[in-house]
Amino acid sequence: MRLQWLVPIVMLFGLAMGSNAQAQLLYAGGEDIDFTCNGGGACNVSTGGSYRTGWARESYAAAGTTSDPPTNRFATPTFTANSTLWIHSQFCTLGFLGGGCANASTTSNAQMLRVFDSSGNPTLVVRGTGNNNQLKISSRTAAGAFTDLVTCSSAFNATLTQLDLFINYGTSGEVTLYTNSVQVCDFTGNVTNGGGATTLNQVEFAGPTSGPAAAWSEVIVATTDTRAMGRFTANTSGNGTTTGFSGTNVCSAIWNVTSFNDANYGFSGTNNVVHECTINNSIPAGSYSVLGLVMSARVLVGSTGPQHFDFVTRTGGTDYTSSDFAPTMTFSNFTNYIQTVNPATSNPWAVSDFQATGFNVGEKTKP
Numbered sequence: 001m002r003l004q005w006l007v008p009i010v011m012l013f014g015l016a017m018g019s020n021a022q023a024q025l026l027y028a029g030g031e032d033i034d035f036t037c038n039g040g041g042a043c044n045v046s047t048g049g050s051y052r053t054g055w056a057r058e059s060y061a062a063a064g065t066t067s068d069p070p071t072n073r074f075a076t077p078t079f080t081a082n083s084t085l086w087i088h089s090q091f092c093t094l095g096f097l098g099g100g101c102a103n104a105s106t107t108s109n110a111q112m113l114r115v116f117d118s119s120g121n122p123t124l125v126v127r128g129t130g131n132n133n134q135l136k137i138s139s140r141t142a143a144g145a146f147t148d149l150v151t152c153s154s155a156f157n158a159t160l161t162q163l164d165l166f167i168n169y170g171t172s173g174e175v176t177l178y179t180n181s182v183q184v185c186d187f188t189g190n191v192t193n194g195g196g197a198t199t200l201n202q203v204e205f206a207g208p209t210s211g212p213a214a215a216w217s218e219v220i221v222a223t224t225d226t227r228a229m230g231r232f233t234a235n236t237s238g239n240g241t242t243t244g245f246s247g248t249n250v251c252s253a254i255w256n257v258t259s260f261n262d263a264n265y266g267f268s269g270t271n272n273v274v275h276e277c278t279i280n281n282s283i284p285a286g287s288y289s290v291l292g293l294v295m296s297a298r299v300l301v302g303s304t305g306p307q308h309f310d311f312v313t314r315t316g317g318t319d320y321t322s323s324d325f326a327p328t329m330t331f332s333n334f335t336n337y338i339q340t341v342n343p344a345t346s347n348p349w350a351v352s353d354f355q356a357t358g359f360n361v362g363e364k365t366k367p
Helices: 018-022 351-355
Strands: 002-006 008-013 025-029 036-038 044-046 059-063 073-075 084-093 111-117 122-128 135-140 146-151 161-168 173-179 182-189 200-205 213-222 229-233 236-243 274-279 288-300 308-315 318-321 332-339 360-366
Touching: 025 288, 025 332, 044 213, 059 073, 084 111, 084 200, 111 161, 122 200, 135 173, 135 182, 146 182, 200 213, 213 229, 236 360, 274 308, 288 308, 288 351, 288 360
Parallel strands: none
Antiparallel strands: 002 288, 008 229, 008 288, 025 213, 036 073, 044 059, 059 213, 073 200, 084 161, 084 213, 111 122, 111 200, 122 135, 135 146, 161 173, 173 182, 236 274, 274 360, 288 332, 308 318, 308 360
């Protein structure tokens, strides 16, 4: 059993009132371990000024292309299918990979955001127009035919910007794009592609320009309004209560990197071994309600020894484990294990829970 893991905490900040307090969190990610790079193109960790310092420690980026599908793109895992989605992120275009944000003109039909129906078709696509730095939203059939639904009313500023896309997927539906919580595109009517699917279950990210990369961070998918949400990355920072793995210390500074390295790993060949870490809990000042604790891991198994693992949360002096996950013999990502309540109390998480002495995250080997 070999393991790499990162631990993001997703936070709903501001007033936890109305439907937001009942939000169903479907996905949250923002680092390379949270996504799958598709199409054989390049996906890259980007730092510099391409994300909100204090909330994230990197963005993930892909250079824009005009092909369908984009040559360079990355995707969330599939999540619970829904007909109503909100998709949230921090976004910018880059002057160069690894650099900060630089406003770049959109390219006609370059695809920056692709939302998949449960049949596997990118049914709604946010694309560039190539005119005055604008975006448009289009529907797409499984055969690749696009219908432009709406062109945004204002130019798109591709410096670091909060994007929120609302979709009510149906023949009497709606799709709305917000930048920094201001509505810039809205279409009411048939937003489906005629293929018969009625729900959405995956998102793919690329760039609205031909050439410059698009950088994404703090990605959240939920069933209710995401405009007042943010994602805080609580990466591992030190040894926890129990540290049973050999090899690279997965809690140490060498592990606290922004891109995974399969040459360094912690491991155990014995069942029921626990390894726990403390986390970065330097959460930006403010008053927050916590929507969920989300864990991601990169894991493989050998031909003998433990064949499963559990995520571990240590809170209130007790270890709480997830159900079993079954890795393969090749390193792969296990993302989006979501805990919406504190298992010690069955109450919604509070920021103070993560800052309490003895709070750990980790992993347990299983037969």
